[in-house]
Amino acid sequence: MEIVDKLLNHSRLALSKAITAVENEYDDAVKIMTEIYPHTGNAYVIGITGPPGAGKSTLTDKLAKEYRKRGKTVGIVAIDPTSPYSGGAILGDRIRMMDLMADEGIFVRSMATRGSLGGLSQKAGDAVKLMDAYGMDVIIIETVGVGQSEVDIVKTADTTMVVVIPGMGDDIQAIKAGILEIGDLFTINKADREGTDKLNIEIEMMLELNPEHVGWRPPINRTIASKGEGIEAVVDSIEAHKAYLIDSGKLNDIRKKRIKNEVEAMLNDRVNRYIDKEVIQTQEFDDLVVKMQSREIEPYSVVDDIVGKVLK
Amino acid sequence: MANIKVLVAKPGLDGHDRGAKVVARALRDAGFEVIYTGIRLTPEQIAEAALQDDVQVVALSLLSGAHNTLFPKVVELLKEKGLNDVLVIGGGVIPDADIPGLKAAGIAEVFTPGTPTSKIVECINANVK
Numbered sequence: 001m002e003i004v005d006k007l008l009n010h011s012r013l014a015l016s017k018a019i020t021a022v023e024n025e026y027d028d029a030v031k032i033m034t035e036i037y038p039h040t041g042n043a044y045v046i047g048i049t050g051p052p053g054a055g056k057s058t059l060t061d062k063l064a065k066e067y068r069k070r071g072k073t074v075g076i077v078a079i080d081p082t083s084p085y086s087g088g089a090i091l092g093d094r095i096r097m098m099d100l101m102a103d104e105g106i107f108v109r110s111m112a113t114r115g116s117l118g119g120l121s122q123k124a125g126d127a128v129k130l131m132d133a134y135g136m137d138v139i140i141i142e143t144v145g146v147g148q149s150e151v152d153i154v155k156t157a158d159t160t161m162v163v164v165i166p167g168m169g170d171d172i173q174a175i176k177a178g179i180l181e182i183g184d185l186f187t188i189n190k191a192d193r194e195g196t197d198k199l200n201i202e203i204e205m206m207l208e209l210n211p212e213h214v215g216w217r218p219p220i221n222r223t224i225a226s227k228g229e230g231i232e233a234v235v236d237s238i239e240a241h242k243a244y245l246i247d248s249g250k251l252n253d254i255r256k257k258r259i260k261n262e263v264e265a266m267l268n269d270r271v272n273r274y275i276d277k278e279v280i281q282t283q284e285f286d287d288l289v290v291k292m293q294s295r296e297i298e299p300y301s302v303v304d305d306i307v308g309k310v311l312k
Numbered sequence: 313m314a315n316i317k318v319l320v321a322k323p324g325l326d327g328h329d330r331g332a333k334v335v336a337r338a339l340r341d342a343g344f345e346v347i348y349t350g351i352r353l354t355p356e357q358i359a360e361a362a363l364q365d366d367v368q369v370v371a372l373s374l375l376s377g378a379h380n381t382l383f384p385k386v387v388e389l390l391k392e393k394g395l396n397d398v399l400v401i402g403g404g405v406i407p408d409a410d411i412p413g414l415k416a417a418g419i420a421e422v423f424t425p426g427t428p429t430s431k432i433v434e435c436i437n438a439n440v441k
C-alpha cells in the first residue's frame with residue numbers, strides 16, 4: 001500500500017493519516033495494520049498515568065527531550081477523555097508539548113477516549129504500532145489514571161510510571177486500589193510543594209506491604225516537571241527497569257502476554273460484532289424474545305442453540 | 313466513528329486567550345474534538361501540530377493586529393506540509409478592511425468580536441464533510 005510505503009519511508013503525513021484510519025475505523029485500517037505488523041516490535045513503550053493536573057503532559061514533554069539528548073527518537077500518544085455530554089473533547093496535552101514540534105525526531109498524537117471502552121486500548125495500541133513501524137525508538141502513552149480502560153491501555157506498556165502529587169489529601173488511598181499494582185516506578189511531581197516527604201513515606205509504606213513486586217522494587221523519584229528538575233533520574237529509572245526486564249527474561253513474557261491480550265480482544269470484538277449482526281439484530285431473535293417473555297421457552301436452551309449454530 | 317478535529321491556536325506574541333478558550337469550549341460542546349495549543353506559537357508549530365493530529369480545521373485567534381502576516385503564513389505552511397484540505401478560519405480583533413485580503417490568502421472565514429459561537433459551529437459543519 002502506498003500509505004504504508006510512505007510511512008516506512010518516514011513520511012509524517014503518512015503516519016498521521018494511518019493513525020486516523022485506525023482511529024476512525026476506515027476500510028483500509030486493517031490492511032494498513034496487516035502490512036506494518038512485520039515492522040513492529042522494536043520500540044520500547046512507556047505508559048504514564050496519574051490524576052488530572054498531576055503534570056503528566058509536562059513530564060512527558062521533558063522526558064521526550066531527555067530521550068532526544070540520549071539519541072532516541074520519541075513517539076507520544078496523549079489520551080484525554082471525551083465529554084459524555086456532547087461527545088466532543090478538549091485535548092489539552094499538546095499545549096505542554098509545543099516545543100517538540102520543531103523536532104523531526106518526535107511525533108505527538110492526541111486521542112480522545114470517544115467513550116469506547118475496549119476499543120480505545122486497541123486503537124491506542126495500533127497508534128503505538130504505527131509509530132513503532134515508523135521507527136520511533138521510545139513511545140510514551142499518557143492517560144488519565146481514573147478508569148479501567150486507562151489501566152488497560154497502560155498495561156500495553158513495557159514500563160509503567162505512576163505520577164502522584166503532594167497535597168491531595170487522602171487521595172493516596174484511592175491510588176492504592178488498582179494503580180499501585182501497575183506502577184513500575186513512581187514519580188512525585190510538583191515536589192516544590194509541601195507534603196512531598198510525607199507522600200514519599202506513604203508510597204514507600206504501601207510498596208512495603210505489596211508482595212507483587214518480587215525482583216524489582218519500584219523506585220520513587222521526585223520531579224519539578226515545570227522546571228525540568230529531576231528528569232534525568234526518571235529516565236535512568238526507566239532504563240534500569242528496562243534492563244531488569246531484559247536480564248530477567250520478563251520483557252519477553254510481558255510482550256507475549258500483550259500479544260495474547262490483543263488477539264483475545266480482537267477475537268472478542270469480532271465475535272461480538274458477528275453475534276450482534278447475525279443474531280441480535282434479526283427478526284428471528286426478536287420472536288424468540290417474545291416467546292421467552294410469555295414463558296413459552298426459556299433462555300438457557302436458546303443460548304445453547306445459538307452458540308451451537310454460531311460456533312459450530 | 314469519525315469526529316471532526318479542530319486545532320485552536322494563537323500565533324505570535326498575543327496573550328489574549330479568552331476568546332480562543334471560549335471558542336474551544338463552544339466547539340467541544342458542539343461535539344468536536346478540540347486540540348487546544350495555547351498562546352505564543354509560531355506558524356510552524358501550528359502547522360506541524362495540525363499535521364500530527366490530522367485535523368480538518370485550524371482555528372486561529374489573534375487580537376494583537378498581526379493577523380495579516382501570521383494567518384497567511386500558517387496557510388502557506390499547511391500547504392507546504394501537504395495539508396491541502398484543511399479548513400482555516402480565524403477570529404479576534406480584525407478590522408473589516410483586512411477581511412477580503414485574508415480570504416484571498418486562504419482563510420475561509422473571519423469572526424470578529426461579538427460573533428455568537430453558533431455561527432462558528434455552523435461554518436465548520438457547512439465546510440467539513
Ligand code: B12
Nearest residue numbers: 326327328329330331371372373375376403404424425427
Ligand atoms: C480582556 C482584554 C485584555 C485582557 C486579556 C485577558 C486574557 N487572558 O484574554 C488583558 C487585560 C490581559 C489585556 C491586555 C492587553 N491588551 Co487587551 N483587551 C481586552 C479586551 C477588552 C477584550 C478581549 C476579550 O477577552 N474579549 C472577549 C472574547 C470572548 O472575545 P474575542 O477574543 O474577541 O473573541 C470573540 C471573537 O473575536 C471570535 N474569535 C476570537 N478568536 C477566535 C478564533 C477563531 C478561530 C474563531 C472562529 C473566532 C474567534 O469569537 C469570540 C466569541 O465571539 C479587548 C478589547 C475588545 N473589546 O476586544 C482589548 C484589546 C484586544 N487589548 C488590546 C491591547 C493593546 C492590550 C495590551 C497590549 C495593552 C497594554 N498596552 O498592555 C495588553 C497585551 C496583552 C498581551 N499579553 O498580549 C487592544 C488590541 C489593539 C489592536 N488589536 O490593535 C484591544 C483591542 C483594546 C483596544 N481597543 O485597544 N487585554
Ligand SMILES: Nc1nc2c(ncn2[C@@H]2O[C@H](COP(=O)(O)OP(=O)(O)O)[C@@H](O)[C@H]2O)c(=O)[nH]1
Nearest residue numbers: 052053054055056057058189190223224225226
Ligand atoms: N508547581 C508545579 N506545577 C507543575 C509542575 N509540573 C507541572 N505543573 C503544572 O501543572 C499543571 C498541569 O500540568 P499538565 O502537565 O497539563 O498535567 P496533566 O493533566 O497531568 O497532563 C500545569 O499548569 C503545569 O504547568 C511542577 O513540578 N510543579
Ligand SMILES: [Mg+2]
Nearest residue numbers: 056057092093
Ligand atoms: Mg495531560
